[in-house]
Amino acid sequence: MEASEAKIKKQGASRLCCLCNQRRPVLKRPKTLQQICKECFYEVFEEEIHQVIVKNGLFKSGERVAIGASGGKDSTVLAYVLSELNRRHSYGLDLFLLSIDEGITGYRDDSLETVKRNELQYGLPLQILSYKDLYGWTMDDIVKMIGLKNNCTFCGVFRRQALDRGAALLKVDKLVTGHNADDIAETVLLNILRGDIARLSRCTSITTGEDGPIPRCKPFKYTYEKEIVMYAYFKKLDYFSTECIYSPNAYRGFAREFIKDLERLRPRAILDIIKSGEDFRIATTTKMPEQGTCERCGYISSQKWCKACVLLDGLNRGLPKMGIGRARGGVNGDHQKETKKPASAARSLESKQCGSLDF
Amino acid sequence: MACNSSGCESGGCYGREKENGCKVVDVKETVRLCVKCKSNEPMTFGDGGSDDGRFCAECFRSNVYGKFRLAVTSHAMITPSDNVLVAFSGRSSSRVALQFVHELQVKALKNYEASRDRSLPVFGVGVAFVDESAAYPSLSGGMSDAIAWVRSTVLSLSPPEKDLHVVPIESVFGSDSVEARDRLVKLLDSVSDETGKEDLLLHLKMLSLQKVASENGYNRLVVGSCTSRLASHVLTATVKGRGYSLSADIQHVDARWKVPIVLPLRDCVWQEITRLCHLDGLKTVELARHPQSGINDLVSSFVALLQEENPSRECTIVRTAAKLTPFYFNKIPETDDSCVPMATQRRLKKFNLKYDGSMTTEAFCPICNGPLNGSDSSEDESDALYDACCSSCRFQILPQEPSSLDHFGSLLPHHMISQVKHHQKFDSQTYLREKIKDCLLLDDEEAV
Numbered sequence A: 001m002e003a004s005e006a007k008i009k010k011q012g013a014s015r016l017c018c019l020c021n022q023r024r025p026v027l028k029r030p031k032t033l034q035q036i037c038k039e040c041f042y043e044v045f046e047e048e049i050h051q052v053i054v055k056n057g058l059f060k061s062g063e064r065v066a067i068g069a070s071g072g073k074d075s076t077v078l079a080y081v082l083s084e085l086n087r088r089h090s091y092g093l094d095l096f097l098l099s100i101d102e103g104i105t106g107y108r109d110d111s112l113e114t115v116k117r118n119e120l121q122y123g124l125p126l127q128i129l130s131y132k133d134l135y136g137w138t139m140d141d142i143v144k145m146i147g148l149k150n151n152c153t154f155c156g157v158f159r160r161q162a163l164d165r166g167a168a169l170l171k172v173d174k175l176v177t178g179h180n181a182d183d184i185a186e187t188v189l190l191n192i193l194r195g196d197i198a199r200l201s202r203c204t205s206i207t208t209g210e211d212g213p214i215p216r217c218k219p220f221k222y223t224y225e226k227e228i229v230m231y232a233y234f235k236k237l238d239y240f241s242t243e244c245i246y247s248p249n250a251y252r253g254f255a256r257e258f259i260k261d262l263e264r265l266r267p268r269a270i271l272d273i274i275k276s277g278e279d280f281r282i283a284t285t286t287k288m289p290e291q292g293t294c295e296r297c298g299y300i301s302s303q304k305w306c307k308a309c310v311l312l313d314g315l316n317r318g319l320p321k322m323g324i325g326r327a328r329g330g331v332n333g334d335h336q337k338e339t340k341k342p343a344s345a346a347r348s349l350e351s352k353q354c355g356s357l358d359f
Numbered sequence B: 001m002a003c004n005s006s007g008c009e010s011g012g013c014y015g016r017e018k019e020n021g022c023k024v025v026d027v028k029e030t031v032r033l034c035v036k037c038k039s040n041e042p043m044t045f046g047d048g049g050s051d052d053g054r055f056c057a058e059c060f061r062s063n064v065y066g067k068f069r070l071a072v073t074s075h076a077m078i079t080p081s082d083n084v085l086v087a088f089s090g091r092s093s094s095r096v097a098l099q100f101v102h103e104l105q106v107k108a109l110k111n112y113e114a115s116r117d118r119s120l121p122v123f124g125v126g127v128a129f130v131d132e133s134a135a136y137p138s139l140s141g142g143m144s145d146a147i148a149w150v151r152s153t154v155l156s157l158s159p160p161e162k163d164l165h166v167v168p169i170e171s172v173f174g175s176d177s178v179e180a181r182d183r184l185v186k187l188l189d190s191v192s193d194e195t196g197k198e199d200l201l202l203h204l205k206m207l208s209l210q211k212v213a214s215e216n217g218y219n220r221l222v223v224g225s226c227t228s229r230l231a232s233h234v235l236t237a238t239v240k241g242r243g244y245s246l247s248a249d250i251q252h253v254d255a256r257w258k259v260p261i262v263l264p265l266r267d268c269v270w271q272e273i274t275r276l277c278h279l280d281g282l283k284t285v286e287l288a289r290h291p292q293s294g295i296n297d298l299v300s301s302f303v304a305l306l307q308e309e310n311p312s313r314e315c316t317i318v319r320t321a322a323k324l325t326p327f328y329f330n331k332i333p334e335t336d337d338s339c340v341p342m343a344t345q346r347r348l349k350k351f352n353l354k355y356d357g358s359m360t361t362e363a364f365c366p367i368c369n370g371p372l373n374g375s376d377s378s379e380d381e382s383d384a385l386y387d388a389c390c391s392s393c394r395f396q397i398l399p400q401e402p403s404s405l406d407h408f409g410s411l412l413p414h415h416m417i418s419q420v421k422h423h424q425k426f427d428s429q430t431y432l433r434e435k436i437k438d439c440l441l442l443d444d445e446e447a448v
Helices: A002-014 A038-055 A073-088 A108-122 A131-135 A139-146 A151-169 A181-194 A197-202 A225-234 A252-265 A269-279 A307-316 A342-350 B014-020 B057-074 B092-114 B137-156 B169-173 B177-189 B194-215 B227-239 B270-280 B294-309 B313-322 B342-350 B384-388 B391-396 B402-411 B414-422 B428-439
Strands: A064-068 A094-101 A126-130 A174-176 B083-087 B124-131 B163-168 B220-222 B332-334 B354-356
Touching: A038 A073, A038 A225, A064 A073, A064 A151, A073 A094, A073 A108, A073 A225, A094 A108, A094 A131, A094 A151, A108 A126, A126 A131, A126 A151, A131 A151, A139 A151, A151 A174, A151 A307, A181 A197, A181 A225, A181 A252, A181 A269, A181 B227, A181 B313, A252 A269, A252 B294, A269 B227, B057 B092, B057 B270, B083 B092, B083 B194, B092 B124, B092 B137, B092 B270, B124 B137, B124 B194, B137 B163, B163 B169, B163 B177, B163 B194, B169 B177, B169 B194, B177 B194, B177 B402, B194 B220, B194 B294, B194 B391, B194 B414, B227 B270, B227 B294, B227 B313, B294 B313, B384 B402, B384 B414, B402 B414
Parallel strands: A064 A094, A064 A174, A094 A126, B083 B124, B083 B220, B124 B163, B332 B354
Antiparallel strands: none
């Protein structure tokens, strides 16, 4: 490592971008530490994503594709790059923006404005679905009822279904999300820490849900978060950059800090974690649970009722702990006493991460 | 929070300690009893760890020893005809391993002397201490004292007598100590990545242990790695892209080496080990360690942080990794060993504790001995060493300049580089042809 750093410093001293050898370098590429110019950065960034799309066969010509758009940097850059690559390489895709309004005042309403601007800037039709319309509850209402402990579970479960519903409304063939390499590396670590071998085997897949209602893919699987930020910064893309106001000091924070430190020591470690995740020897028998449909709403579910219906039922009946922790009562659990030790339920939840990557 | 049971009887509950900032004396119960035997007073170690003040000294000890013995018997780690070498660093984990193996041996000797037909021999035990001062010059100051201490410790653990082998790490290069040291230093200097250097030393350490074990007739190498150590290893392996080979490293048995490695303390946590040392007055020696830097150090700190947040995190990490599919060599290999007692042979066969040693379907990295994933093979066949290594060793140990690879290869110990010569790119056509060649009528390959 020291040898290559020295080599890079030497090139910096020669003051030319190490890719084109023509222009002045203005940045150090987070993934490789190469000192390159803006134009070359755009080129490698976009080209790498294009290669990921092609090598993994993510799209077919003529497909209608919805981009999960939150207004944040990942989805904004995704919308920008995807529409650019669609044009440049003639993917032949019909692109849409799909946004979910969880009903978080002072956060989501602001980021939605960004998405509305993106609609105009990128010329992509936008569809917004709200928790209020779909479920009758906003996250503000939910947090008022249950506090800040399990709110991420509700939001994650609801959002997942909302995206599928929105995708169905738009009659799209595929959903793309802006999950980046850092997200996936964090998820791999979290699943190891939590003992979730089944999720561990699925979380590195670039496409998931192929046997479900709408397949989803993550073109940014190998794209570093730092590079996404860099791209948005240099291209002066319009995005909303605050964290959700309800995000707790979640367990994911541990993994995130660790990965940041790791990246400083060895940038390629992020990709190495993903590689490990892909290479883990996990017996195929430990994978997916049996797939059925929810009796209440018809959504895909491995239990009698889908998680969203269970949670919703709990909210509507004033029993917000339903569906949190182990199944112990109600429709899905056995009909025995509901009194599970609250400490263990809370603990199993504290160790359960915000459901945003519940793929 | 280790204690979440509302029925917790112990007064020294970690959760409550935390809340009040001082030990809570349970007012309801004036007499605290061991939760297991319910007759003795529980031990308090006062180390702020979980489960403090729950077990009496005897039950605590028997819990830990019980885990050791279960691991040994259920994985056929040590059988009567074996000759076992214990890797001893002087620190707590290997001190406990050595102690437990000694106790097992003492018991076997007692049984042997008491039995009429003396059919079951007593397994032999040797001890190996690796002297790393050639790699870490800062250790050389205290080394002779440490070695003297190790010697007296091993002496105190008899009968039965145990041979002590002090192994300089540079011995992998040969017996000429000056030349060997020189080669070691040259090799380490040519590795620019700090983490790579540390890991290379670990591989060399294992090689030196293997060397002393096979040269002295041992057929088992006992390593004292505990759950906590393995938890760190799970994470370091993950962040270095070694997800494929991970399951090979964390099982109870690792028989890909000439002398199979066994981990009898795999199910014990660090806290239990340090407490046991304290309880039994087991002395340890802490050499002024070269501080870990780089990724290994980062992961250790991370795990320590996670442990603070939840004391059973290490166990969960190892449990998750244990769900990964092990390799065929994670069992004691079947050997045509006529001196293995019949009863033992029958038992081993019955519980499927061995594997057919002739089955070798994996290729291994010459440096770390990790099984190679098919996807690791490089695209260009420029250099035999580069091709033969796993992607992690390629990045952190091999020099980045292709022109330096040859020179680097010459610096590696013979054992590692000889693996490269044998490593051939797997050609399925050739392989298949070898299998059916005796039935082929035409020599001409085009006849296919």
